[in-house]
Amino acid sequence: MASGGSDSMKIALIPKEIREKTKSCFECGICTASCPMAELLQPHYNPRILLQKTLTEPEKTLNEDTLWLCAWCYKCYERCPQGLKPPEIFQLLKNEAVKRGFLEGFERAVSKIADVPLSVISLYTCFHPERANISVEKVAEALQKAAIIEEQIPGKAEANQRKKIAIVGSGPAGLTAACELAKAGYPVTVFEALPQPGGMLGKSMPAYRLPRKALESEIQLLEDLGVNMRVNQKVGKDVSFEQLWRNGYKAVFVATGAHKSRRVGIEGEDTKGVVDALEFLWKINMKEKITLGRKVGIIGGGNVAVDAARTALEYGAREATILYRRSREEMPANPWEVNEAEEDGVKLEFLVAPSKIMVKDGKTTGLECIRMELGELDETGRRTPIPVEGSEFSVELDTVIVAIGEEPETSFLPREIELDRGRVAVNPITMETSMKGVFAGGDVVTGSATVIEAVLAGIRAASSINQYLTKLKLEGGAY
Amino acid sequence: MTEKEAEEAPRIGVYVCHCGLNIAGTVNCEAVARFAATLPNVAISKDDRYTCSDQGQELIKNDIKEHNLNRVVVASCSPRLHESTFRKACEDAGLNKYLFEMANIREQCSWVHIHDKEAATEKAKDLVRAAVAKVALLEPAIETEVPITRNALVIGGGVAGIQSALDLADTGYKVYLVEKEPSIGGRMAQIDKTFPTMDCSICILAPKMSDVGHHPNIVLLANSEVQEVKGYIGNFKAKVLKKPRYVTDECSACNDCTEVCPVTVPNEFDIGLATRRAIYTPFAQAVPSTYIIDRGICLNKEGIMACDKCIQACERKAIDFDMEPEPLELEVGTIIVATGAEVYDPSSLTNYGYTRYQNVITSLEFERLINAGGPSGGNLIRPSDRKIPESVAFIQCVGSRSERGNPYCSNVCCMNTIKDSLLIKEHWPDVEIHVFYVDIRAFGKGFEDLYTRAKEEGVIFTRGLPAEIVEDRKTHNLWLIGENTLQKELYKINVGMTILSIGIQPCHDSDTIQRLCTLSRTLDGFFMEAHPKLRPVDAPTGGIFLAGCAESPKDIKDSVTQASAAAARAGILMAQGKVSVEAITPKTIPENCQLCGLCARVCPYNAIAVDKERKLVEVAEAACAGCGTCGAECQFEALHMRHFTDAQIMSQIDALVEEAPDEKIIAFCCNWCAYAGADFAGVSRMQYPPNVRIIRTMCSGRVSPKFVEHALSRGVGAVLVAGCHPGDCHYINANIQTRKRVEKLWKKMDRLGVDKNRLQLLWASAAEGEKVASKAKEMQATLKKLTPEEVEKGKQAFAGS
The missing domain is CATH 3.50.50.60 (FAD/NAD(P)-binding domain)
Structure with missing residues (x-):
């Protein structure tokens, strides 16, 4: 082979299992057409082509600025016919690039991110260079400077x-x-x-x-x-x-x-000790005083549920457990945020649905739950949870945070x-x-x-x- | 002569083949032959350049006569290649063919240890020693013959079932054609035109349907279901329930009844795009043409007569609400399974909005829309406003080649779309047509021409599937948003209607047919053939054949071809009138049997019956496929697994571990997958450690725990049990027992303090030589860590096994 040893290098960059799965990509273009960044930076960012490059020329991708332009929205994964997770594959290569000190690609990427409106907010909430051990604060500073310079350019049409x-x-x-x-x-x-x-x-x-x-x-x-x-x-x-x-x-x-937070629709939902996740997070952000129990349960599986759980631990709860009715695979929250929450000590209970808030003396004492199993795909393309008969159980909780979605x-x-x-x-x-x-x-x-x-x-x-x-x-x- | 053979002391002839340099290049064949001569019962031992040649076979034949040999061993290639050749040679020389054994010293020795000539030679000696040990214990056997009933059952009345039934009936056999719907015709009856010739589908199908209806040799059982299939090749008994139509054969299909019927529901045939009444005929060309009453929706429920409009309207008095279901028992010799397939339901792909947007339809719905006999009279109208759209889009691979749908290519959708696009162009040339695809697969005769024609007609092919369809709420037009992956540009295209080119998937009730006919299914869910190349229409169960989409997605031409092939295969069996069964079935030893019934429970073919009253276990030899999982299950040595007896296999183990047992790995490999996989490793020259010694069984289910225990008690380093992937078992599901037994053994080893890593389980298909080779390497690595104390512990633990 012309590039002797390149194959073993490819294997070293991306685990074999992921590489094999990535080969099932037949380049339908659904990822690129689903990608907000691809549209924003058209035609400079194309996750489909980048994904192919990770297979054919992984070494070269380490220097690509496109490697750093994924905004972690997982839209590509949601629709990919083969269920590939491009953000996670790109992350592996980002880590490698940083390890080898290849940062030119990243620097070029930052100048492109600077063109995205709300670039600093986007940086913190979407791009996550810190996941590859790059200081997000430093990048934010650079972006801020770039933004100020840009805004001084007058271009206001009189009409x-x-x-x-x-x-x-x-x-x-x-x-x-x-x-x-x-x-x-x-x-x-x-x-x-x-x-x-x-x-x-x-x-x-x-x-x-x-x-x-x-x-x-x-x-x-x-x-x-x-x-x-x-x-x-x-x-x-x-x-x-x-x-x-x-x-x-x-x-x-x-x-x-x-x-508008959705309601669970179970008995006891209006009891003291049952709180809405958005309100809870809002109060924390407004530095209002909140009273949290020792044991907190969070109902839901989205990013808000994860944020609420991590925040609850930060603000004094001894235990925070996320109760989600499907399995980890179906969680709408970003997988890496879930992992980080686990590292923080958040517990996860899957295939569990609440059926009743347990109340004593007007206070929440726990949650009655039922175990679920996954059935056929529903209209959201996820497997429908079905209650398992006779699997009822209860958990002791002082506070129940409801985070099952907003409308x-x-x-x-x-x-x-x-x-x-x-x-x-x-x-x-x-x-x-x-x-x-x-x-x-x-x-x-x-x-x-x-x-x-x-x-x-x-x-x-x-x-x-x-x-x-x-x-x-x-x-x-x-x- | 056979009795003499059995009584006499074994006189074995051993022939070590050089296979040119294929074997002799690595293995010292002369040394192996000299070694073989020293083994017990060996009368003569020779090495030869090409044993499979005419001269080589002549040598064996002459020796059998000249030296009065009563057993023969050939050490050469895989028995999967030449066992039948040498068996035939033995038979020609008057020796029973079951007194022959092969040692595989090519695929499983010389080719996989090319760089270690010494070790390869030692391994070849071991393999010959094991073959000699086994052959001495082999018994002559006569294959039994069973008669074949000259009737056939065809399940499914689509085009495949119709063709099979007609071919068999024309050959002169009586055929029962069972169809669960009220009419035969299947999917082909719903389709407008066929590709690549653009024939009218129903026009070419209807005459065939009519032939079925009138054929003197065909009994058409529409609106009927197979409920039970018992028996075995040549002698099946099928229970069929003929459900009542509530309309007698007096019906002249005049349609007077439907005009007065007050109940209206969506019509299944038109996929809900039109309606039908409670009394109806599914479509104009239906066979049988007799109408049917859908009692599920008819106002007249059980015992309550609320409406008699149809009775009043029927001049021929053909309506009979008292009709009862009719159970039938059929005796047939062969069965053809032509149960067809279903289409993929795209509603779970939310980004395409099927069911949410009116103007997103499936390709099957499109067939009804464009069909002159369909609900729109053949006018291309879109559902939202019943107007001809200015532009339409087809989206390919919906539910195919995808982890979210089915992983395989559905075979027909590309050509179907091309055909459909041309149909539109033919009638409405101004309609703009977009086809969004990832690969166009136009591989068949005349397909590429049709594809070219579509491009010439102005159909726009864009590589890149839409990521999303969004509806313009005012116009109900659709925006398709995707990437043109050739131009590397995003597109947003506005069309009036979108057709999802949906894939084909197995019928939801194919597990019922699988159970009834003891079939196997591939991981995709379609029925598995006995051999993908050489027996493509035979089911693994004798006497059962496959045709049409039940076996895999295919177009009409392929379905008809396969149907004729299945009919021919079934016809051959019935013409012979009898079938011989390989003599590898079990014989019961009544004095040992405790009537526990475990053997019957694990038999994948229901071939064993326990008669508690007569205190007998009976094996229906014709139904048995010889996997041997019963023999492995039996605790009382009451089943004598012919040609793979306990004693024979134990003798192989003993022979293989005679020297340096702790350095060796005994691998039990099933004939169809793991052994074939090991052969494949050889053909591909994948190198692995030479200490692996393979023992072939028909199925991994034959591997009795006592074989493993015996090997450990003899101090063997490690044991591997290898079989087909779960679900791919060539004996339906016998390898489930394999897994259970190995898991039990692991527990036992744990309990006895024996390192359970010394027993490994591997699923490897015939194509996965790499898996066999890497497993061997992996086990070799663990073997190196094995201490003499541990070996001794294993010996002690299983001593006496």
């Missing part, structure tokens, strides 16, 4: 300056759209119901995942760009939707996220805006809603998703709003 835009919600989708539209010269006002901007980023994301300073500096950058940030302004309460038009706004972007709150929206299964219905290409001039994006459209997906939604919406306001025909047609 746009008279068309006011209202953005409802200041989460990643809203902030991204605000940033893009402000750069294009529009006067942008962001309405935020909470006393601080950031949406879910500030409300429920623990500080260990996103330092407050990083969020604050991003918002400062936006304000420097001229974005008018109005906190404590709940549209539908403090300002009515109709008022926005009356106040001269020409376009509205609804990016209110998904903040959008849409009651403030005018009736003209159509909904689809409780979420705002949009033209999937233009993000336009059924009401003229109103666009929507982020969790309020998709249900809970990752930061990078919200950023992409913000970009798409900004581009459509720009087209709409400059009277261009919207690519992809009307709603």
Whole structure:
């Protein structure tokens, strides 16, 4: 062979088992077409090609900047016909690159990440260089500098300056759209119901995942760009939707996220000691006093459940156990976050569903549960949990944190805006809603998703709003 | 002569083959022959350049006569290659063919120890010693013959079943054709056109269906189910339940009844795109044409008459609500399983929105839409607004070649899509057609031409599957978002309708047929053939044959070809009128038998019956396939496993461990997978340590725990039991017993303080020579750590076994 020993090298870089499985990739392109980063950085990032390179030229990939552009959203894995996990395969090579001191690729990647809106927030919440032992703080500093320099470049089109835009919600989708539209010269006002901007980023994301300073500096950058940030302004309460038009706004972007916690629907759910995960995390972030029991159970399997469990341990719980009704494979939470939670001491119980909150003297004393087994695939493509008859058991708990998912709150929206299964219905290409001039994006459209997906939604919406306001025909047609 | 053979002391002739340099290049064949001459009972020992040649065989034949040999050993290649050749030579010389044994010194010796001539020669000697020991104990046997009933049962009335039934009936055999649906025709009846010739599917099928209906040799049992199959090759007894149609043969199919029937439900034949009544015929060309009443939805429930509209409307008085199910018992000699397949249900692929978006349909639904006899009268209309779409997209490999669906290629979908795209172009040339694919597999006769034609007609083929389909809520048009993997660009394409080219998968009830007919299935779930190359339509169970998609996904032409082949194979058996059974079946030893029934319980073929009253265990020889798992299960030595007796196998073990037992690994390998895998390692010249000594059994299920214990008591270093992968067992599931026994042995070894790593279990297919070789290496490594004390401990622990 020409490259003697290269095969043994390949084996050394990626475990044989993973290599063998990766060979089943038939390059259908579903990963790339599902990848928010591929769309954001088009055509510079293509996970399909990168994945193939890990097989054919693993040595070369160590120097690739693309290796560092995966945002860990797992969209590729969700849809990959072969069930491959590109983020984890790339991580193996990142580790190797760092081990060998190959950091040029990473440095080039950082300059590309700098082009992503909310780059510092994205860095902390999506890119995770720290997983390859690279200091995330240092990279964040570099990104901040780059962002400041960039924003000094004036490029404001005069014609746009008279068309006011209202953005409802200041989460990643809203902030991204605000940033893009402000750069294009529009006067942008962001309405935020909470006393601080950031949406879910500030409300429920623990500080260990996103330092407050990083969020604050991003918002400062936006304000420097001229974005008018109005906190404590709940549209539908403090300002009515109709008022926005009356106040001269020409376009509205609804990016209110998904903040309504789902209820488990079991007996005793309203007992003292049963808390909603988002509220719990919010109180912690607001430094409010919370009372936690010694034994905490968390119902759910998503990132919020994992965050809540880790935060509970941090804030005094002796034991935190996640109770999830399917198995580890089906957990919607990022697998590496689950692993980190386990390292923190969080316990995991799989194939368990709660059936009743046990109450004594008005206080939560435990949870009655039933064991589950997995049946056929359901409409979400996951195996349906089925209760195992006669497998009831109970666990002693002082606090039960409910984290079984969030849904959008849409009651403030005018009736003209159509909904689809409780979420705002949009033209999937233009993000336009059924009401003229109103666009929507982020969790309020998709249900809970990752930061990078919200950023992409913000970009798409900004581009459509720009087209709409400059009277261009919207690519992809009307709603 | 046979009795004489049995009585006389063994006089063994040993022939060591050079196989040119294939063996002699590594093994010192002269030395092996000289060594063989010193072994007990060996009358003559020779080495020869090519023993399988005519001259080589003549030498054996002459020696048998000249030296009055009554046993023969040939040390050469694998018995899987030439055992039958040498058996025939023995027979020609008047020696019973069961008095012959082979030592495999090529595939399992010279080819796998090329660089260690000395060790290879020593191993060859050991293997010859074991063959000589076994041959001395072999017994002459006569193969029994069983008569064959000259009737056939065909299960499934799709095109494969129809073709098999017609071929057999035309040959002159009586055929029972059982179909669970009210009409025969199967999937082919639902399809509009066939590729690559674009024939009208029902137009070419309907005459065949009609032939079935009228053939004097065919008994058509539609709306019927096979409930039980008992017996064995040539002598099956099948119970079939003929369910009532509630309409008699007087029916003239005039359709007066359906017009008055008040109950309407979605029509299965049109996959719910149209409706039918409670009294109906599935489709216009149905055979039998007699109507049927669906009592599940008819207003007239058991004992309650709420509606008599059909009775009133029927001039010929053909409606009979009192019809009863009719149990039938059929005696047949052969069975053809043509139970077909199902299509993949894409609703679990949420990113494609099937069932959520009206204009996303499956390829089978499309067939009904484009069919002139279908619900839209052959007009290409999309469900949301019943208008002809300006553009359509086909998505390939939906549910195929995927971990989320089925791992295999479904074989027909590429050509089906190409055919469908041309059908659209033929009638509506302006419709824009996109085909999203990963590979177009146009491998058959005339396929590539059709593919080229589609491209010429303007069908746009894009490599790269959509990641997601999203619906435009106003227009109900669909956005397909994906990557063009050749251009390396993302695409967003808007179309009016999308057709998911869904794959084929085994029937959900194929486990029932599997159980009834004692069949095996591949990991994919399709029925397994007896040999993938040389017996592709035979089931592993004698007298049962496979046709159509039940065996694997295939198109109409291949189904018909296979159906004719299955009919021919069944016909050969029935023409012969009798069948001989290899004499490797067990003989019971009634004086030892305790009637415990364990043997019957483990028999994968239900070939053993315990008659407690008559105090007898009976083996239905024709049903037995000779795996020997009963023999391994029996605690009382009441089963004499012919040609693989306990004594014979023990003698092999003893011979192999005569010298330096602690350095050796005894490997029991099943004939079909592990032994074949070891042969494959040889053919591929994969090198492994020369201390492995393989003993062949038909199935790993034959390996009795006492063989393992005996080997350990003789101080052998390690033992390997190797068989087919679970699910691939050539004796249905006998290797489940293997696993149980090995697990039990591990526990016992643990208990007795013997290192259980000294017993290993391996599943290796015939293609996995690499696995056999690496297992040998791995075991060699553990063997090196084995101390004399541990060997002694094993000896003590199992002493007396």
